[in-house]
Amino acid sequence: MKHRIALLGFGVVGQGFAEILKNKKQVLEQQYGLDATIVAVSDMMKGSVYHPDGLSIEDLLTVVKETGKLDDYPEQEGLIRGLNSFETIKQTNADTIVEVTFTDVKTGQPAIDHCQCAFEHGKNVIMSNKGPVALAYSQLKELAEKRNVRWGYEGSVMSGTPSLRMPVTSLAGNDIIEIQGILNGTTNYMLTRMEDGLSYDEALHEAQKLGYAEADPTSDVEGYDALYKVVILANVVMNHPLKVHEVERVGISDLTSKDIEQARQNQKKWKLIAKLKKENGNVIASVKPEMISLDHPLACISDATNAITYHCDLAGPITLIGAGAGKVETGFSILIDLINIHRKQL
Ligand code: HSE
Numbered sequence: 151m152k153h154r155i156a157l158l159g160f161g162v163v164g165q166g167f168a169e170i171l172k173n174k175k176q177v178l179e180q181q182y183g184l185d186a187t188i189v190a191v192s193d194m195m196k197g198s199v200y201h202p203d204g205l206s207i208e209d210l211l212t213v214v215k216e217t218g219k220l221d222d223y224p225e226q227e228g229l230i231r232g233l234n235s236f237e238t239i240k241q242t243n244a245d246t247i248v249e250v251t252f253t254d255v256k257t258g259q260p261a262i263d264h265c266q267c268a269f270e271h272g273k274n275v276i277m278s279n280k281g282p283v284a285l286a287y288s289q290l291k292e293l294a295e296k297r298n299v300r301w302g303y304e305g306s307v308m309s310g311t312p313s314l315r316m317p318v319t320s321l322a323g324n325d326i327i328e329i330q331g332i333l334n335g336t337t338n339y340m341l342t343r344m345e346d347g348l349s350y351d352e353a354l355h356e357a358q359k360l361g362y363a364e365a366d367p368t369s370d371v372e373g374y375d376a377l378y379k380v381v382i383l384a385n386v387v388m389n390h391p392l393k394v395h396e397v398e399r400v401g402i403s404d405l406t407s408k409d410i411e412q413a414r415q416n417q418k419k420w421k422l423i424a425k426l427k428k429e430n431g432n433v434i435a436s437v438k439p440e441m442i443s444l445d446h447p448l449a450c451i452s453d454a455t456n457a458i459t460y461h462c463d464l465a466g467p468i469t470l471i472g473a474g475a476g477k478v479e480t481g482f483s484i485l486i487d488l489i490n491i492h493r494k495q496l
Pocket residue numbers: 333334335336337362363364370375474475
C-alpha cells in the first residue's frame with residue numbers, strides 16, 4: 151500500500167531517511183508491504199517541491215548534493231514548487247509528515263506548531279526533535295488521539311536505539327521503578343578523552359569537530375540535552391507528567407583533569423548520569439556528574455555511545471547500549487516509526 155510522505159526539513163536527518171527509503175525500497179515492499187513514497191519536501195533554506203504522484207528520491211538527493219538547493223529538481227507536469235511548511239502540511243496529499251526541521255529546543259518551535267497543524271489536518275507526524283515531546287507531550291498526544299492519527303518520536307531519545315519503544319512494548323506489565331542512563335554522547339566522549347589525558351577544552355573541540363555536539367554545545371555540556379531526554383522518558387515510559395523545571399541539572403563544565411585523575415586513583419569514573427526514580431507517587435529526576443565505581447553497568451560506556459538501564463519490578467535491570475545520534479541511526483528511528491504506523495502497531 152502506498153504511504154505518502156512529506157518531509158519538512160531536508161538536512162542531515164531528512165537526507166539520511168531519504169537514502170534509507172531509496173536503498174531499502176524492495177525490502178520495505180516485500181517484507182512489510184510498505185510502498186513509502188516521498189511526495190513533498192519543504193526546507194526553509196533549500197526550497198520546496200511537491201508532486202502528488204511522488205518525487206524521485208535519487209533526483210532529490212543528487213540535486214541537493216550538487217547545488218545545496220531543490221530549485222534544480224527536474225521539471226515535470228504537475229510539479230508544484232514553493233510551498234512553505236504549513237502549506238505542505240495543509241495542501242499536499244501526504245499521509246505522514248516527517249518533521250525534521252531545525253527546531254529551537256527551548257521553545258520547541260516550529261515543530262510544535264507543525265505537529266498541531268498536521269494533527270488538525272488528519273496527518274500522522276514522525277520526528278526526532280526533542281522539543282515538542284519534552285515541552286508539549288500531553289497536549290500533542292491528546293490531539294493526535296482525538297484526530298485518530300499517529301505521532302512517532304522514537305528518535306528523540308538515543309536516536310535509533312529503541313529507548314522509548316522497547317520499554318513501552320517489550321517491557322509492558324513491569325513497573326519501571328528507576329531509569330539510569332548516559333543520554334548525551336558529547337559529554338561522554340569528552341569525559342572519555344579527558345581520561346586519555348586531554349584537557350576539557352581540547353576534548354570539547356574534538357567532540358565539536360566530530361559533529362557530536364549540538365550547534366550550541368552549552369546544551370550538551372550543561373546537561374540541557376540530557377534533561378530534555380529525561381523529561382521525555384518520564385512522560386513516555388513512566389507515564390508521569392514531569393516538567394523541565396522539575397529536573398535537577400548540573401553540567402560537566404566544572405570538571406577538571408584533576409577530578410578525572412582523582413577518580414581514576416580511587417578506581418572510579420566520572421559520568422554524566424541521567425536519573426529518574428519513582429518515590430511515593432512522585433518521580434525524582436536529575437542530570438549530574440557522578441563518580442561511579444568501575445563495576446557500575448554504565449562505567450564501561452565510552453566515547454559517544456549512549457546507554458540506559460531500566461529497573462523493572464518483574465524483569466529486573468535491563469540495559470540498552472547504542473548510538474545516541476548519527477545520520478543513519480536517526481534516519482532509522484524515523485523508519486521504524488513509519489513501519490509501525492504502517493503495520494498499526496505501537
Ligand atoms: N548532541 C547530542 C549528543 C546529539 O551529544 O548526544 C543527540 O541529541
